[in-house]
Amino acid sequence: MTTAPAPTGESVRRAEPATRRRQGRSTGPVARDTAGRRIGKSALLLVIFLWCLFPFVWLISTSLKNSTGALNSPNIFEGPFGLQNYVAVFEQDFFFNLRNSAIVAGTTMVVCIVIGSFAAYALARLRFKNKVLLLSGVLAVSLFPPVALVPPLYEVWRTIGLLNTYPGLYIPYIAFNLPLTIFILVTFFGTIPQEMEEAARVDGASPFQAFYRVVLPLAAPGVFAAAILIFVYAWNEFLLASTFAPRDLAVQTVPVAIASFTGAVAFQRPIGSITAACVIVTIPMIILVLIFQRRIIAGLTAGGVKG
């Protein structure tokens, strides 16, 4: 499919004569540099660090400001500082939003992985008719603009009573994330040597057993990568969440809450509680990224990927 070239060092290693250059992944341009130039080039990475992180410096500093004067000042060092905004966020029942998002994103993730891995296995390994047609269909669905599905789905959900319910959110999330899931898993299943299954089949395993006992465990890293991405997309989704479950605290997800925090003064966004809520959501996600960096990148580059 429209996958980016394999992210791992494998293809590089294959292309290079095995005797040369043990570093494997380090590609050409650095090879002849002096130590000084290497450090100079690495120092340029600071640009990227600043680009990615400076808004968070502002965010964290603002979320810790206690007085209205400080909150309205552009100076990020102007105090007094404290945890007042964080207390205010949890007084607005932000806990419920976190719980709702976790339930919706978790359900989406589990269901997507289960039914997506069946489909991906069929597409990667089994022989049946119309496979190319099916793959093109899956690709087409991944190009669908969600907003085009919202008016008709809203009418259907209103009729069958799925507005302001968890299924009203996770059902469309599952459908929208399936193409990505399938692309990632097809790529990962494709890297598992065919001989493994053939050996299992020769030993008398049925095709289903070959899938369940041999391929699935070997594909675990890919399954895990896909799972993280699905979770992140479902956790971050805003258009459907804000249309199908805009206010009800029993269902409202984190992005909807963060977009609609209201303050004491009408028409003025409460900067303190919004920044605090943003930090509360951001910190676990940053930890997630730091821990699962490699898996996430492998998933993103395998799946062709949407932003």
Add this chain to the structure above:
Amino acid sequence: MASSVSTAQERPSGAPPPERERARSRELSESALGRVFMAPSLLAMTLVALFPILYALFLSFFEFVGREQRGFAGLGNYATQLTDPRYWDAVRVTFTFTVAAVALEFLIGLGFALLMNQAFLGRGVTRATILIPWVIPTVISAQIWFFMLNITPGFINAALGLGDFNWLGQRPWALISLILADVWKTAPFVALLLLAGLQTIPGDMYEAARVDGASAWQRFTSITLPLLRPAIFVALLFRTVDSLRIYDLPKVMTNGANGTETLSILVQNYIVDQPNPGIGSTLATLTFILVLGVGLIFISLIGRNLVIGEE
């Protein structure tokens, strides 16, 4: 996927009849299993993605007042919308946003990817850092940029010495602010995709070019860019389709005011704020055709050889 064409013909050839028999039943059960395995995914995508599009097409032929259906409208809704300047404004805003944002993301992302590919120390840490703008919800980056650009507290204005410049309250700066926020969030992501592509280019090619006396620029244009084409294509396709759907940023930062009403904002407006399933579905259908059309044109222009090449 090419690998799946191997097994059955080879194995049973020299085998005794019972073995061949079993191989055929295996083949049968394999295609049956294929159908069973595909069914849940196909069902979900058909019900929640395909059916709503057809239902939108159906609804778009009816006239509504509020949520009340008032009869058949034929192509009336389409005529109204396609002659409405508001629709064309939304189209123009969406495309301006997409072209500007994707172009900037690509250039900055490519720059970042080249930097990271050159660097020796800290590449791993940078790769983790680059994921941070990608992983946070767009709503959060929208709120951050809203407050950083807003007159109070005026962080950006103070940093740049711009006084009380009203970024979000006037044309064309409101749209430029959205582009800025989008580029901030997704340029690192583009860099990541391009870096993965760069790492598949064998270092020997650069060595050889260097020995032949190629300059750095020549090595870039005649080795890096051509070999990076598949990664560039994937990044551009997905960024373009995604930018055409843009909703979260304008919703949170400007709510569609000051020349920032994108197609998604316009469509969403007819669902809850001024409910009208007829007009909403008409706009949904038009947006669907537009976005899917751009994606397909994209694939057929640049990607045909890539997609087919891999199957």
